[in-house]
Amino acid sequence: MSREVDLLIIGGGPGGYVAAAHAADLGIKTTLVESAEICGGVCLREGCIPSKALLHVAKIIDDAVDAESFGVSFGRPKVDAEKLRSWKNGVIRRLGTGVGTLLKGRKVEVITGRGTFEDSRTARVEGAEVVRIRFKHAIVATGSVAKMLPPSVIDPALVWDAAAALALTDLPGRLLVVGGGYIGLELGQVYAALGSKVTVIEALESLAPGADPELIKPLAARLKKQCEAIHVKCALKSGRKKGDGVEVQFEVDGKVRSEVFDRVLLSIGRRPNTDKLGLENTRVKVDERGFIVVNEQRRSTDPRIYAIGDAAGEPMLAHKASAEGRVAVEAIAGRPAAFEPSAIPAVIYTDPEVAWCGVTEKEAAERGMKVKVTRFPWAASGRAVAMGRTDGLTKMIFDAESQRLLGVGIVGAHAGDLIAEAVLGIEMAAVAEEIGASIHPHPSTSETIMEAAEAMLGHSVHAPGLK
Known part of the structure; x- marks a missing residue:
């Protein structure tokens, strides 16, 4: 069986399915090839989503123990592993079904199978049946796989x-x-x-x-x-x-x-999943680490083939893949587009969470940048004290002369949510005065961003003398 499409996407993770949905919205006839039964990729099936579901449960357990210091005693929570596993799998199914519905509603053709390139215009998909697809453009969104130690070290x-x-x-x-x-x-x-x-x-x-x-x-x-x-x-x-x-x-x-x-x-760590795609049959260049070499539009060295997400370089993050997918589709549609972010947030979803974006203090020093670093300890945050979680810190890096925000790092409860304000501030070229003058809700941990910005100006209200 054979067919022709405008756009072929191999890989249905957060890069691939977002690209497919966006392409359909722009009127591009799109076929998405995904090896698993549901779209969503490693992120949905065995990464971001299930890990966050279990981390949520872990935090409930730890909070129950910590509550004893507040005068509330639950006793050690009992874990029903089978029920927990069923709940976690239900979260995956629900979100996977949602992704499928989004694609179906946009009339994106989804084929379950493994796709490989036969040449720069043709791909072979092996699933319930073999399908040969001729495409005008293709996007590789195959993600990454876990690195393993050699068997000589451990089986x-x-x-x-x-x-x-x-x-x-x-x-x-x-x-x-x-x-x-x-x-x-x-x-x-x-x-x-x-x-x-x-x-x-x-x-x-x-x-x-x-x-x-x-x-x-x-x-x-x-x-x-x-x-x-x-x-x-x-x-x-x-x-x-x-x-x-x-x-x-x-x-x-x-x-x-x-x-x-x-x-x-x-x-x-993880490595790009690019070694079994038949890229040698195309003009796509792959670097020594297995990443597909792309330009700012995510176009590879083969002009018809693009690559996004983990397959196209670090950082290996789901939200970076989604953003790249939108850029690649815009470029394919003939619109001006480039992947040139000033800040890509990174989050460790532990308790406490750790999040950062933009330039770090170490990077600034290595580049010889003239910066000023401010810190606001969560021990001075009313909300953090009320939660009994004063172990947090909000750290901001500003240009020493213009006071433009360059980078932010946060450790503390829900740091992964708070970092979004920092990303926006960096992308909008905000300066310390603008952030400090923005009214933040009280009491909230978001105030720590405002106060760290005020420290740049020399007048953090709740941490006098902090600069």
Whole structure:
């Protein structure tokens, strides 16, 4: 069977399905190829959404324990793993059905199968039947896959990846999390709340490498209370099956230790899912890491083929993929479009949450930028004190001369929601006076942004002397 379409999109994640919907809105005949039964990608099925559902449950459990300090005692919550798993899967089904409805309503053709390129104008889709599709343009939105250690270090059959951990098939007594990045920390906190004794090991010098250490400090302090152990500058040496568990050797402070865990969760990053697409049959260039090389319109070196999301470079974030999808479609439609964001928010959805966007203090120093950094501690926030969560911090980076906002970092409750104001401020080239003069609701943690901006002007009301 064969057919012709204006636009072929391979991959139905947050980049692919958003691109498909936008293309349909612009009158472009679109076919979307997705290997899974429902669209939404890793984000929906085994990433962003299920992890946030379980993190919500973990926070309820931890809040119940913390409430004792307020004079409210619930006792330790009991976890019904089967019911929890069913609820989490229901969240996925509901949102997946919603995505399908959005595409169906726009008359986007969705084919379940695996797509590969035969040449720069033709793709082959293998599903219930083989379909050959001729396209005017194509968008690669195939996302990424988890990195694994070589079998010489540990047998892949002995480890969980994030998808397996989110399946919630069992609650291990002892869980080793290899990798202290955002995925490892989020899942480690989930399982700690559900009752597992969690150990986290990270090869680099700090948790969440790449994030501002000042923002990670409050999170690390809370994790140390929740986890059995946390080790940084710690290298995994080997792992082998022992009884019903896994005996793992890792090096800490120059000494090799051996411990047995019920489960090992491997969270050492992700790589672009581009190696089995038949790109060698096209003029698409792929770099040494597997990312498709694209320009500001997300067009590859093959003028008919675009790439977005994890397949097109870092940061590997769902919202970045969606934004790129819109840009690629606009370019295909002949409209002026370029992916040139000043700020892409990054969020670690732990408790406390950590979020940042724009230029960091370290990046500013490396670039030789003249900046001024202000901080507002949440211990001076009425809302934070009322919630019993004064471990937060709002940090802002301004141009020293123009006072233009360049970057923001926040650690604290709902930091992932608060960071949106910072993104808008950076994109709109807001200056400290404009942010400080904007009336924020009281009491709210959003006031910490206003007060940090006021600190740039030398008069933060609730933190006198803070500059």
